[in-house]
Structure formats: C-alpha cells, structure tokens
Amino acid sequence: MCDPVVTPILAAVSLGTSIYGGVQQANAQRSAANAIAQQNAADIAAQNQGFTQRMEATQAQTQAQQQAFQQTIANRAQIADTMRQQQQGAFQANQSVLGAENTQQEALRAVGDQAAQNLLSQTSAPQLAQSQSDYQTQAANMLGNANVPALTAQGPSSGVNDPATNAALARRTAEAAANIRQYGATAAKVGSYNAPLNLIGNAITNTQTGIMPAAAASQLLQSGSNLRLAPSQLLWTQAGQYGNAADLAAQSSGQNALQLASLKYNNATQLADLQQSDTERAAQNAANQAAANAAYQQQMGQVISGIGNIGSYATGRYGTLPGFLDKYPNTTTPPLPAGTANLPAFA
C-alpha cells in the first residue's frame, strides 16, 4: 500500500512542518515577551524622563519663586527704608520748625519775664515805701527852695530900726518857719499815700505797654505756626502714602513674577506629562501591536504544527498523503475530514 520511498519522506516533511510550527509559536511568545519588556523599558524611561522634567520644573519654580520673593523683599525693604528716611526727614523738619518757633517764643517770653521781674522789683515794699519817702522829700525840697521870707533866713525887715521889734520879728518868723515846715510835712505825708498807688499804676501800664510788641509777635508766631508746620506734616503723610503705593506695586510685581513662575512650572509639568503619556501610549501601542503580531504568529505556528501533525498522522495511518489516494484509488484509507483539501500552500 505504501510507497516505501515516499512515505519516509512525507513523514519527515510532516515532522519538519510540525517542528517549524512549534518554533514559530515559540518565536511568537518570545516576541510577545520582548514587546512587554520593551514597553516596560519605554515606560520606565518615559517615567524617568517625565519625573526628571517635573523635578527640574519644580526646582526652576522654586528658584524663580525664591528669586521673585527675594527681589520683592529687597524692593519692599528699599521702599520702606526710603519711606522711613522721608518720614524721619519730615519729623526732623517738623522738629526744626517747632524748635525755631520755640526759640523765638522763648526770646519773646524772656521779654515778658523781664518785664514782670521789673514790675515786681519796681513795686516791691521797699520801693513803695521809697516812693512815699521820695514824695515827701521832693515836697520838702520844693518848699525849702521857694521864695518864702520866713524860710529864706532874710535879715530884719527893711525900715525896722527898733531892736525890740527886730527881735520880735525874728522870733515870730522863726515860729512861722517852723509852722510852715510842719504843715508842709503834714501835707506831704498825706499826699504821699497816693505815691505808691501812682507808682503801681504807672508800672503796670508801662509793663503792659512794654510787652505789647512781644505779645503781638508771639501771637503772630502762633497764628502762623500751622502753616509753617504744614510742609513737614504733609511730607510725613506723603511719604506714607507713596511708600504704601510703592509697596503695593512691588507686591504686584512680585506676584506677577510668582505667577509667571507658576505658569512656567505648570507648562513644563504638563509638557512632561504629555511627553510621558505619549511615550507610554506609544510603548503600549507598540506592545499591543507586538502582542497581536505574536498571537498571529503563534496561531500560524499552531496551524503549521497542526498540518505537520496531520501529515504525520496520515503518514502513520495510511502511509501516504491525500494526493496519493487519487493516484491510488484502491487504497483503504478513509477520506480526510472536510476542508483539509483547502489548506494553503506553503512557500
């Protein structure tokens, strides 16, 4: 029934085919494993690259934030220093104006003090008593210097030759002089009681008059003080206002720098994420593709192995292949399953 030559050949071919199919399956499995390994490697590389990029972005953001913060702090410190210097200058200017006004006021006050001291010294008890004494002395002097015959020690009256009469005249004149002096002293004493009052009244009036210019100057100095202090007070307020505004501007600038740093970080991390995601997706796609190819190759290997197995079976069972049945119709080998006649041809 079997061709003794062909049958071994067919058996060998079937065996070879079966082995080839098995090799193909093994290769497919190895390709699938390699694809997974490559995907893993690509994923790790992508993760490392993305992680590095994100770390670098974080470092860059940290540095940018630090730089922005330091710059902002430096700017704000400079603004604050300038503001304080200006306010200090304003304060000193204010003090200078006040000092100058106080110096002038002190000089004016000294005029008042001196006048008050003079008033007190002029109206002291000894001075008042002295004024009374001076009044009486002045009255006595004027009375003594007046042309009153009894007081001028004139000689005997003209035309009087009688010694007795002259003696009587001398006695009476002396008596009259004494009476006059007594009366004058009494009258002066009475009048002298007004002398202290007059002294006090005049001293008060003269003191008031004396300090009027200084008092007026003091009033003028006080009335214009607010206007003279206005520049320093305005400078103080302005320094604060400008300092606050400049500080806000510096904060705004710093905030903008921080926003830029944040945006740069976000962009960098998003780009890193994207690149990582793309790489991972590409690796995943490549792995999937390789797995599909390996599955196909594995299936093909299984088919090939199946064919080889069938051939081996047929060789063992019938000693020939299906083509021989047509050539050798008398064989008793049962027909092959349906469809096996349509197996593809292998190159």
Add this chain to the structure above:
Amino acid sequence: MGASGGAIYGDPGLPQSAIDAGITTTAGYQVYAQQQIADQQMAAQKAIADQQNTYNQQQLAAMQAQQAQQQQAAQDQANRQTTYDQGRAANLNAASQQINDAFAAFTPDYFNQYAQSYTNQAADQLAYQRQQADRTMNYGLARQGLSDSQARANATGILDETQGRALADQIQAGQSQAAQLQSQVSQAKQGLLGQVQNAGAIAPPIAGATMGDVTGALQTQNNAISGIAGNAGNLIASLKGVPTVSGLGNIFSGVLGNLGSYLGGAQAQNQTNAFNTLSGTNPNAVR
C-alpha cells in the same frame, strides 16, 4: 505635503502647520502644540505683568509729581507766612520804637520838673500877693505909728505862715498834677501802641497767595501804622502843655482884714487916748 512641496509621510490627522514645521508624529505634534500654547501663555502673562508694572510706575510717578507740587505749594505758603509774620512784627516793632522815641522825653526828671515848675508859678503868685500884703500891712502900721511894734511882728508871722501854708498846698497840687500827667502819658503811650497793634491785627492772618501780595499787605499795614505812630507827636504836644496854676485868689485878705480890724481898734484907742490927753484925764496914754 511638506513646506518644500515634497511628500512627507506622517501620522494621519496632523494639521498642515505641524507638517510645515516638519512634524510627522502625533506625539511630536502634541508636544509642539503644547509648547506653542505654553509660549503664548507665557508671553501673554509677561505682557500683562509688564503692562501692570508700567501702569504702576506711571501712577507712582504721577503721585510723586503731585506730591512734589503739593509740597512746593505748602513750602511756599509757609515761607510767605513767615515773611508776613516777621514783616508784621517788624512793622509793630518799628512803630513801637517810633512811639518810644517820641515819648523818650517823659522821664522821672521831666515830671519832677513839671511839679517844680507848677510850684514856682504858684510861689510867684504867692510872692506877688505877699508883696502887696506887706505894703498894706506896713502902710497900715505906719499910719497908726506901729511900724516898730509887736503887732508888726505878729502880722508878719501870720503873713509868713499863710504864704508858706498856701505854698505847701500848691506843692501838693503840683505833685498831684505831675502824677496825673505821668499817668496820662503812660496811658497815652499805651493807647497809641494799642492802636498800632489793633491796626496790625486787622490784617488777614494768612499770608497772600504770592510774595507780591505779602509785600503789598505789609506796605499797606506799614502805612497805617506809620500814620498812627506819627500822631504821637501831636499827642505829646498836648501832654507837654505848660503847667497852669489856677487863680489862687487873695490868700492874705483874711489876714489883712484881721490886721485892719486890729489897726482900726488901735486907731480908735489912739484917738481916745489923744482926747483924754487933751482933756487931762489919761496920763498913761499909749503911744
């Protein structure tokens, strides 16, 4: 198609802009697009920051300029106020000095001299009346033959006392008037200076808007004050009037009347004695 017109093979769905940029893969396109958007965001954010900074700097510069203007205005006003106040004080001091100079003659010696002058005038009037009284007395005594008599001594003593007492009273009047004059002078001086001060106080307390306004206001005030101070001379002229002693009246009339009565009595006694002598009834007739 690439930018050079050649065929380029790449992933499907890539936009032409990416192809023109030489990008062939979807991943490359995404990275490229993401980078583009990031750059645009950064540029936009930087532009916003720059504009914000520029705006802030402009506002700060405007604020600084406005503050400088305010500061300059305040300083100018302060300077004008100082000039104004000092000018007003100087005007007041000048007027005060002018008044003080005008009143410089009113020293304590001036008032002492015033009292002395008053006394001298009164003494002169009294001396004149005394002279008349002496003559009347001497004639009366002589007519009665009493020139050398105790009566003359008594009458002379009374005349002396009357003259001296009257003079003492007039000295009191002179001292009183001198004190009154001194008070009037002090009050007049104070009144003048008060007018000057009031004239200065009427001026606006705040300096004008320009230095010219300040100078003009000071000049106007100076003119007013000078006018007041100039009146010091007229006031002083009225205060410097010569002391006038009011009429003293005849202070010796009482004394002389009394002396006349005495002399009348003496005459009657003499006549009686003469009659008795002639009739031989009065051998002790008084002579």
